[in-house]
Amino acid sequence: MEPFDLHPHRIRYDNRFVNSPGHRRVRSVAPLPPEKCAYALARYSRSPDSIAESLEWVRSHDSEKFLESYYFQYGHASIADLGHLVLCFEGISELAATEIEDEPLWDGQARSSRYQDFSRCGMVTPPEFDPTQAAVYDGAARKLLAAYQKLHAAALERLREELPRPPEMEGNAYERALRARAFDVARYLLFLGVPTSVGQVTSIRTLEKQIRRLRVSDYAEVREIAREMAEACAAEPDCVWEAGGIREPLAPTLARHVDADEHLRRSREDLRRWVAQNLPPAA
Template sequence: MSDVQTTAPANETDVYAIHGADPEVLAYAMAKYSRSALTLRESLAEISAQKAEQFLNTFYFAYGHRSIADLAHVAFAIERLSLLAAISLVDEPRWDGQERSTRYQNFRKSGYYKPRFESIQSADEYTKCVDALFDGYTEVGEGMLAELKAHTARPEGMDEASYTRTLKARAYDMARYLLPLATNTSLGQITNARTLEGQIARLLGSDYAEIRDLGEKLRAAAAGPAWNVNHGAAGEILEEIRTMDADLAARAGEHLLREVRTSPTLVKYTSPSEFQAKSRPVLRQAARELMGEAAIEPMPADSPNVELISPPAGEAMSLEIDLAASLLYPHTHYRFRQVRDAVASLSEVRIAELIELGLEHRGRHDELPRAFAAANGLRFDILMDIGGFRDMHRHRRCTQLLQACTTVHGYDVPDFPGQPHVSVSPVFARYTELVERAFGFHGNVTGVDVPAAAVATTPKLSAHSPAPVPVPQFGEGGVRMAWGAPLAGKTQAAVAPVDGTSVADYVLPLATRCRSLFTMDFAEAVYISELRSTPAGHWSYRNVAWQMYREVARAYPSLAKHFRIRDPHEPIDLLQR
């Protein structure tokens, strides 16, 4: 019988998980692989926090080896921030986290953010307007629950609690359209230190005071003592040890109860991005000069929420045009195609100047602007309600360019196929009253003129505020998608790029339409279309996912067969989630 081998072969791969090392110490230990033959166990055994700080000061800050920060991952809890701030916080391509769901939680209890207004009168009106929106959130939710129950009978075998809970989720899918951007939410995020550094720098440069303060708090949380989930149990154990050996307990306490700072070195020099701060006003001015007083063109009638951007075949300087248009797009309220057409009409010299504007303030360690990653691939210009956009915003394998909040695109009414419509319900008048009150307050504070509702050709059209974009019509007895003509008139903000932000933005409800550009590869287009079109999803993003698929199928018909997608207009079982 042969001898049993008791040691592993010298060339056998060794794999082990790591737990308990501070994020920066672990980053240093992993970085040592490039400069040392030590194993990670050996490196961690010899590294102290002081050595890690010395190493990072030399190689991260002095030599610019920023990839080291990719190895330090930090978890944060961020609680009681507004929905508006949450949108800005999570707007990172390399971000992982989870936020409170507007579908499964009652946001009436969340409270809301109160910005500072220049006048007491505006502050009082803001409070009244937001309080009314929260009241309406409950009224519409309960009103549509009654409509859903009248529409959908409880089947045998389903208990009353499950029946009500399932339909209540659908009712509050509609009610959430009234939640203002001031609504408090909470989320958790896990990011590497490099993403965190860029995130903090971006937040510190925000036009909103709340978001700047959020950047400061993130930096302080990363540099200061972290909350240790094991402290309570460790304290109890130390008390037991102390009864037997006080010296041993003291030595153990130095380790078990020591103060941990998750990322004190990597974020200590973080400051507002000068690149961003200097580039923003010049790009806004360039957009203003380029677009002049042009009205916002409506989206295509057969795809009113999604437009696939395809440059003309054989176009000269196609990439340069796309780069310049991507730089200007976030500083306007225009369709991407409209901005692109304006750029394409310029001379080669002028197009090159626009690209240079986006780079002239770039510092030594500044990455290229996100717009430079948005000029290739499948690009979808998307116009949808803010509530639905927040679900789409979670997709990370794509580049997203967001335009600022505005009232110029109007708002949506949650009329979903196959279930009772808000627009023919007893709560419809209350719904429109509250949204238009919020829009009116926003206009009074910002000075942007939002005209009174125009006379509509059908009752459904009157559910939408005036905006130069098409609005959906749903026929009786099944779904008939028809798209009405844009309502007459245009707003002051519709004819000029946005100049900045306002504290009044917090009053805008999730029904407000917003515009964004999503750039992705084919695999991500298939993934988003398939995932977001499933019957369990919200109608808003199901509709957008369907239109993304239709746009790709129109442009590349041979690829349409690779989408496993559900038509959101098909009837669904309202009691299935």
């Protein structure tokens, strides 16, 4: 018997696609709904079919049924890493944005406090506040925003004095650069109730963990956002790139499996009890 050749450049593959006409080793796939993408790639790993054949299979089979069985019942968690969703959050507090972003496997961008003016954006009032608390909060927030605006103007004036425009630099570019430097100074007066926006791209698996975590947040705003995230997964997308683009729900199966993370809730309660019993109260 001829010995098997392990040299990487001479290895011979027993694969029906290698010698097929028009075969390419790298194939790109256009975007498709997240759960269907996860189904297609999961099936691709479990069959000898090409990716084109796997996609055709998915067209005529139920991705929800597959995910219910293999991901949620059998625990094949890596399947949910194969489908990704884009969610955007608008008009949320900086506090909520921080909670949303506190996810280990997270990709996203928040509204930049270096390049945008927050002085007229108002504030997000915590829904837990009663009218008296809300009035105190409103007054403090307005003072901070006024101070932020004043500090930005002062920093901008000082920067113009200290850093005159180089002859080779256009006036608009110079002003943008100085304004950004001034915002970088003033932004430390912004508080956690300032409205902001966040855009994120996550896998179905990460999104499931994120929603379950946010549902046990200490903050009512964050819990409401978690509920809206689940609703968004079960609904048609609000924004599409092309007319006639994807109009089906992006992650309807996921939306049925995002109950509150009770283990996390109990862990926090246990920690609070331990602190109350073992650490002295703050002076």
